[in-house]
Amino acid sequence: MAVSLDLLMNAVISGLLLGGFYAAVSVGVAISFGMLDVVNIAHPAFILLGSYVAFIGNTVFGIDPILASTILLPAFYLLGMALYQVYYVAFERRDDQSLRGLSFFFGVLFITEVTLVLIFGVDYRTVQAPYIGPSLNLGLFDLPLRLLVPFLVSMVMVVGLQIFLSRTFVGRAVQAVAQDQQALRLMAANPTKIKRIAFGLSIATASLAGACLIIIQPVEPSIGREYIGRIFAICVLGGLGSFPGMVIAAMTLGIAESLTATFFGPSWAPAVSFGILLVTLAVRPSGILGR
Amino acid sequence: MTALLEVAGLGKRFGGFVALESIDLEVQQGERLGLIGPNGSGKSTLVNCICGTLRNESGSVRFAEEALDGLSAHERTRRGLARSFQLPRPFASLSLAENIRIPILYTVNARATGHLSRAAIDARCLELLGQVGLAAKAERRPRDLTQIEMRKLELARAMAAEPKLLIADEAMAGLSHAEVDEIIALLIRLNAEGVTVIMIEHIMRAVMEFSQRLAVLVAGRKIADGPPQDVVRDPEVVRAYLGE
Amino acid sequence: MASLVVSGAAPGLRGVPFTLALIVVAVAIFAFGRWLDSSYAFFIGYVVVQYIVLGTAWNILGGYTGYVNFGITAFFAIGAYSTVALHKLVPTLPLPAMIVVSGVLAGLVGLGTGYLTLRLRGVFFSIATLALAVVVQTLITNWDFVGGARGAYVLRPKVAPLIGGEYVQYLFLLMLGMCVIVLATARGIERSALGYGFAAIRDDEGAAEASGVPTLKLKLIATTLSGGFMGMAGAPLPFYVTYLDPASGFSLNYAVNAIAMPLIGGTGSWLGPVVGAVLVGGLQEYLRVTISSAVNVLVAGVLMVAFVIAAPQGIVGLFQRKR
Numbered sequence: 073m074a075v076s077l078d079l080l081m082n083a084v085i086s087g088l089l090l091g092g093f094y095a096a097v098s099v100g101v102a103i104s105f106g107m108l109d110v111v112n113i114a115h116p117a118f119i120l121l122g123s124y125v126a127f128i129g130n131t132v133f134g135i136d137p138i139l140a141s142t143i144l145l146p147a148f149y150l151l152g153m154a155l156y157q158v159y160y161v162a163f164e165r166r167d168d169q170s171l172r173g174l175s176f177f178f179g180v181l182f183i184t185e186v187t188l189v190l191i192f193g194v195d196y197r198t199v200q201a202p203y204i205g206p207s208l209n210l211g212l213f214d215l216p217l218r219l220l221v222p223f224l225v226s227m228v229m230v231v232g233l234q235i236f237l238s239r240t241f242v243g244r245a246v247q248a249v250a251q252d253q254q255a256l257r258l259m260a261a262n263p264t265k266i267k268r269i270a271f272g273l274s275i276a277t278a279s280l281a282g283a284c285l286i287i288i289q290p291v292e293p294s295i296g297r298e299y300i301g302r303i304f305a306i307c308v309l310g311g312l313g314s315f316p317g318m319v320i321a322a323m324t325l326g327i328a329e330s331l332t333a334t335f336f337g338p339s340w341a342p343a344v345s346f347g348i349l350l351v352t353l354a355v356r357p358s359g360i361l362g363r
Numbered sequence: 364m365t366a367l368l369e370v371a372g373l374g375k376r377f378g379g380f381v382a383l384e385s386i387d388l389e390v391q392q393g394e395r396l397g398l399i400g401p402n403g404s405g406k407s408t409l410v411n412c413i414c415g416t417l418r419n420e421s422g423s424v425r426f427a428e429e430a431l432d433g434l435s436a437h438e439r440t441r442r443g444l445a446r447s448f449q450l451p452r453p454f455a456s457l458s459l460a461e462n463i464r465i466p467i468l469y470t471v472n473a474r475a476t477g478h479l480s481r482a483a484i485d486a487r488c489l490e491l492l493g494q495v496g497l498a499a500k501a502e503r504r505p506r507d508l509t510q511i512e513m514r515k516l517e518l519a520r521a522m523a524a525e526p527k528l529l530i531a532d533e534a535m536a537g538l539s540h541a542e543v544d545e546i547i548a549l550l551i552r553l554n555a556e557g558v559t560v561i562m563i564e565h566i567m568r569a570v571m572e573f574s575q576r577l578a579v580l581v582a583g584r585k586i587a588d589g590p591p592q593d594v595v596r597d598p599e600v601v602r603a604y605l606g607e
Numbered sequence: 608m609a610s611l612v613v614s615g616a617a618p619g620l621r622g623v624p625f626t627l628a629l630i631v632v633a634v635a636i637f638a639f640g641r642w643l644d645s646s647y648a649f650f651i652g653y654v655v656v657q658y659i660v661l662g663t664a665w666n667i668l669g670g671y672t673g674y675v676n677f678g679i680t681a682f683f684a685i686g687a688y689s690t691v692a693l694h695k696l697v698p699t700l701p702l703p704a705m706i707v708v709s710g711v712l713a714g715l716v717g718l719g720t721g722y723l724t725l726r727l728r729g730v731f732f733s734i735a736t737l738a739l740a741v742v743v744q745t746l747i748t749n750w751d752f753v754g755g756a757r758g759a760y761v762l763r764p765k766v767a768p769l770i771g772g773e774y775v776q777y778l779f780l781l782m783l784g785m786c787v788i789v790l791a792t793a794r795g796i797e798r799s800a801l802g803y804g805f806a807a808i809r810d811d812e813g814a815a816e817a818s819g820v821p822t823l824k825l826k827l828i829a830t831t832l833s834g835g836f837m838g839m840a841g842a843p844l845p846f847y848v849t850y851l852d853p854a855s856g857f858s859l860n861y862a863v864n865a866i867a868m869p870l871i872g873g874t875g876s877w878l879g880p881v882v883g884a885v886l887v888g889g890l891q892e893y894l895r896v897t898i899s900s901a902v903n904v905l906v907a908g909v910l911m912v913a914f915v916i917a918a919p920q921g922i923v924g925l926f927q928r929k930r
Contacts, residue, residue, distance in 0.1 A: 111730050113677075113737065162916040172915045174675045174733055175870060179912035182863045186905050294859070301738030308731070342745045346738040350723055353731055416813060435823075436816040445817075452814040454807050456875075465807045468800045469819035524819060 081213045083334040084327055089219035091326025093284050095319045096226030097299060098306040099233060100277040105304075106312040107250040108267050108274075110159065111170065114177045115303060116296035117184035118275050122148065122282020123291045124192060130199040137199045138225055141283035145276050152275025155180070156268045181296070188293040196290035204287060222284030229280055233273070234315050246270045250313060298342045305349035324348075365428055367392040367559050368413070368444075368528055373422030375405075375412055382408045383583045385422065390528065390561060395554050397574030397591065398563045401604050405583045406563050407449055410530050414446050415439045427527065441470050443527035447520070447534055449563075451513040453505035459516060460501040463488040463523045470524040487523070494549060495519045511538055518546070528559040535566055547573055567605075571595070579604060621798060626791040633783045640779065641772070649775045653847060655888040656782045657840055661865040662872070662880030663789045664836035668829045669866070670874025671793075671802065673809030674729050678720075678736030679862040681743040682713040682834045686841025687856050689713075691753045694761060694845070701768070702781060706842040713838020714831045716743075721830035725823060744857045758852030761845040778843050789836050793877040805829060837865075860904055864888075867911035873921025882922050 097119060104112045122141050129140025163173045203217040237243035245266045285291060302325060310321030325348060329341045366389040375383040383405045390396050400406055411417040413424055415436035424431045431439055445466075454462050467487060472478050479487065492498045495515035497508075505513060518534050531550065535543050547569055554560050564570050570577065570591070577594040579587040581603040587594045594600055620628055640648055661679065668674050686709035693705050716739075724735040748756050767777030796802040804825045807815035816822050845851045864887070872883025887907055894903040918925060 111733075113734070158916070170730060171669065171673055171675050172870075172919055174677075174730070175866060176912060176915050178675075178677060178863070178866065179908050179915065182859060182908040183905065183912065185859065186901075186908065190901055190905075297737070297859070298741055300734070301741050304734045304738070337749075339745065339749050343742045346735075346742040349735065349738055353727060353735070354723055414817065416817065435821075436813075437819050437821050440817060440819040448814065448817070452811045454810040454814065456810050457803075457806055461803065461806075465803055465815070465820065466818040468803055469821070472800070473819065520818060 078213070079334060080331075083330045085213050085215065086219060087327030087330030088323055089215070089223040089326070090288070090330060091323035092223035092226045092319075093219070093281075093288060094302060094306060094326050095230050095322035096222070096277065096281045096284055098303045098310075098318055098322055099230050099315070100274040100281070101303050101307050102310075102312075102315060102318045103233075103246075103270055103274040103277075106307055106314075106318075107246060108270055109250075110156070110164075110271065111174055112177050112271075112274070113174065113300055114181035114184065115274070115278060116299040117181045117188075118148070118151075118278035119282045119285060119299065120188060120291060120293060120296045121184060122279040123286040124188060124197070124282070125279065126283040126286050127192075127197050127199055127291075130201070136201055137283045137287055138221075138280070141279045145279050148279040149272040149276040152272035153268045155275065156271035160264060160267070185293045185296060192293070194292050194294075196292050197286065198290045199286050201287065218287055222287050225280060225284055229277060230315065230319060233277070237315075242266070242269060246273075301342065301349060302345040305345040305352070309348060309352045366390055367394075367427060369423075369425040370409075370413065371423050371425075373409070373412055373419050373424065375408055375417065375419045381583055383412065383419070386580075386583075386585055388578060388585065388588070390559060392527075392559055393554070393557065394559055395551075395573055395575045396559075396561045397570040397577045398561055398580065399565070399567075399570055399577065399604065400580035403582075404580045406580050407532060409580065410446055410532055410563065414444055414530070437469070440466075440524055440526075441473055443525075444530075445470075445521040445524040445526035445528070446530040447514075447517040447532055449532040449536075451505075451510075451517045453508075453513060453516055453520075455505055458502050458504060459492060459497055459508075460485070460488040462505070462516060462520055463491050466520055466523040491519045491523050494522070496545070511542065514538070515546075518549075522553065526558060528561065529553065530561045530563070532563045533565065534562075535564060535569055543569055567595075622795065625794050626787065629787045629790055633787050637780055637783060641776070646773060646775060649773070649779045651892055653775065653779045653782055654892075655884055656779070656786050658864055658868055658884040658888050659881050660782065660785050660789050660840040661837060661861065662868040662884050663793050663877065664833050664840065665865045666869040666874055666880050667793060667796065667805075667836075668833040670869055670879070671796065671809065672805040672826060672829045674725075674826065674829070675733045675866075676736045676830075676833060677733055677862060677866075678739040678743075679837055679865045680857045680859070681736070681740045682717065682837035683841035683844075683861055683865075684743060684747065684853075684856045685709065685713045685716060686838035687844040687851060688747055688753050689838070690842050690845050691759045691761060691851060695752070702777075702843060702846065706781065706785070706839050709842035710835040710839040713841075714835030716838075717830040717832075717834020718827060720834075721827045725826045725830065740857065740862070744853055747856075748853045754852065756853060758850055759845070760850050763846050763849050774846070778847055781843055782840075785836075785839055790877055790881070792832070792836075793880075797877065801825065801828070860907070863911065864907050867907040867914075869921075870911050871914045871921055873923030873925075875920065876923060879921050879923045886922070 101112065101115050104110045104115070125144050126137035126140045129135045130137045159173065159176065163176065203221045206217050208215040208217060208220065237247055246269070249263050249266045306318060306321045306325055309324065310317035325345060328348065329344045332344050333341050368390040370386055370388040373383055373386040386409060398406055408417065412419040415431065415434060426439070426442060426444055429442065454465065464484060467479065467484050489498055489501055492501050495518055497512060497515055497519065500507065505516065508516065514534050514536070518531060521529055535546050538546065543566060550560050550562065550573060562570065562573055574591050576589065577591040578585055579594060579600050586603065587597045587600050595605060640652060661683065665676060665679060668676050689709040689712050690705045693700055693708060720735060720739055724732045747753060753759050764774050767774045770777060770780065796805070804820045807818065807820050808822050808825060812822055848855070868883030868887050869880040871887055872881065873879030887910065891903040891906055894906060914921065
């Protein structure tokens with residue numbers, strides 16, 4: 073098979089940009105699963121919710137999709153806090169088997185998906201924005217703006233979160249609650265409240281990630297399920313609890329998928345994440361940079 | 364005569380933390396060994412490594428002249444190595460009798476030396492529960508038990524595996540004077556029947572009464588190993604553990 | 608979770624007598640259906656019994672052993688698409704044979720997935736099953752021999768073999784047969800050494816290992832049985848729907864129902880998935896007919912979340928507590 077350098081380079085560049093977006097998609101789970109040990113498999117459903125919010129903002133109100141999602145960040149944050157409260161009261165406090173917690177989130181995933189279908193139908197939806205379409209031509213390769221803009225937004229979000237987690241009191245409390253709840257209590261911070269804030273943040277990221285998603289590709293309710301494999305593959309490969317590891321893993325997956333799509337066809341892309349997940353679990357379950 | 368249990372150079376780390384450093388320990392067939400040391404010294408970690416719940420990075424464990432390295436926990440239990448957990452881990456959805464049934468089904472019945480019928484297993488469950496004073500609660504669930512009764516269940520469950528070597532990990536914590544005597548008598552009776560016993564305890568009275576030999580673990584290292592009377596007078600032991 | 612000690616109705620019947628009782632009930636149901644002579648009844652009956660099989664299969668790994676399998680659609684679709692492929696290759700192959708092949712194939716996939724992921728925390732197994740569903744769907748969508756994304760048509764014979772009458776009656780009969788097998792297996796597991804081993808794994812896997820339970824081996828058995836039965840349940844589907852495409856074959860509804868029904872009915876015994884399938888399936892049909900076919904789909908999900916939060920022991924568990 074003749075491999076043109078051009079094609080290869082573009083595939084890798086696209087993969088990197090896509091990977092940045094995947095980092096935004098996964099950072100929420102890096103918080104909820106990596107730090108709080110809550111297996112929120114419904115996260116992709118909230119990302120889709122974010123996509124449809126951006127869609128409405130764009131088609132009904134004519135706002136830029138990213139702006140629309142940013143405006144609604146507080147709503148997603150509150151939704152996340154409410155969801156965690158339900159989870160905490162129903163499962164964590166009772167110290168129950170994870171079977172029911174998992175089923176709970178699976179139910180939430182399903183209900184959200186079906187509700188979106190009921191409201192929006194199964195047709196693909198897209199948004200309009202000045203950066204969807206044109207590309208930056210930089211000599212050897214092209215940078216499609218529809219990939220570049222979400223990449224930049226995603227990086228800002230991930231870096232912003234990292235700064236929040238390491239520089240602010242609440243952020244450090246979140247890191248602490250993952251490691252030692254007792255010590256946190258002694259420091260007069262309520263672990264449950266901290267976890268609630270963290271989970272709220274986790275869902276808030278879904279809002280922006282959703283906007284990025286609908287910029288990159290058309291969406292319909294069931295594509296959320298493809299992302300479950302991707303998200304957990306990234307979190308496991310990157311090592312639970314490590315943001316830098318997660319970003320590297322996201323880039324790796326993005327490039328792997330992009331190369332697969334270019335040389336084998338786009339319909340094989342969802343299988344790549346599963347393959348990576350299985351290999352990682354079998355060979356090095358703690359991930360690249362995990363503890 | 365080779366020892367029943369031979370631990371040689373066993374080491375275990377958790378990330379950067381060295382939990383156990385080059386532990387050598389021999390236990391003879393039929394012996395009563397006491398293992399003491401401050402909290403966090405690695406006693407439970409040692410038990411976990413011997414029994415296969417954790418994998419040691421260095422050193423080896425031999426039991427009945429067989430190397431145990433690489434064997435899973437259930438394979439070691441089937442070969443006659445049983446332990447009770449320091450924090451009781453009962454099967455919460457099953458009755459007490461059924462809790463005892465599990466080890467019988469999967470160790471005694473799994474061995475070549477004979478398969479118990481359903482009725483025989485039922486009888487054996489009640490018998491074992493009786494030995495720890497829980498026969499009356501055979502059909503109840505673990506959540507109906509007091510902490511102390513749960514410890515007794517832990518012990519009964521380990522005994523149910525008909526082990527050659529039983530490791531009792533702080534089985535007497537929180538028991539009354541009379542209950543401690545009960546458990547000591549139970550373990551001595553077991554020992555008389557041929558079971559080798561390692562007792563891990565903080566209750567010095569029980570340890571002195573029970574042990575033929577005493578080993579002391581401090582900060583992941585074994586600092587003493589010998590007759591109980593000598594060990595408790597060892598200045599290093601006094602300084603590190605027995606104290607003022 | 609209801610324990611294995613108390614288990615629903617017919618506490619005394621086990622083994623052969625239980626299986627015979629099941630067969631008697633199944634024959635009675637079928638005879639009743641023939642007497643009713645309503646196509647609709649058979650179509651609905653098929654769906655409900657299919658969910659009893661799916662729910663029981665899921666429960667062997669989920670309720671009994673404590674490992675949640677979200678990839679039901681993968682195993683179910685493997686069964687359905689095996690039939691499509693076999694039907695094209697060997698058109699004269701009788702359906703019962705295809706059911707067996709489906710079961711074996713799905714069982715092998717279960718074994719493989721389990722082997723790769725069951726050494727780790729249960730959570731990773733569950734996530735892997737979710738990803739598995741997407742991968743199997745991707746593979747089949749790309750496989751033109753079984754129709755790919757366009758779907759496949761399967762001609763439903765006019766007359767049922769052996770028993771005569773409409774073909775759907777034959778499908779219902781086969782599904783009843785599978786139901787008897789699966790329920791007898793579940794009941795048989797319950798009080799056996801295997802069942803106790805499963806319960807120990809569910810309650811505390813570490814303590815189970817220390818008690819001599821070969822946890823990995825038992826988990827693999829559960830995964831293989833569970834996956835195999837799910838594949839069997841999917842095998843007659845192409846003849847039931849006559850047109851099968853990935854969107855409907857891999858519909859999330861199957862997954863949610865297969866989990867919701869045992870959770871609602873009660874995961875502790877063989878009876879729970881039966882109660883769940885009958886009640887929820889019946890409710891769904893009622894809603895589909897009275898309100899809309901879109902709303903009925905939501906019901907299972909909402910009820911599942913409600914029960915998981917408020918009544919974790921399920922309906923059967925609620926009744927047991929009152930005794």
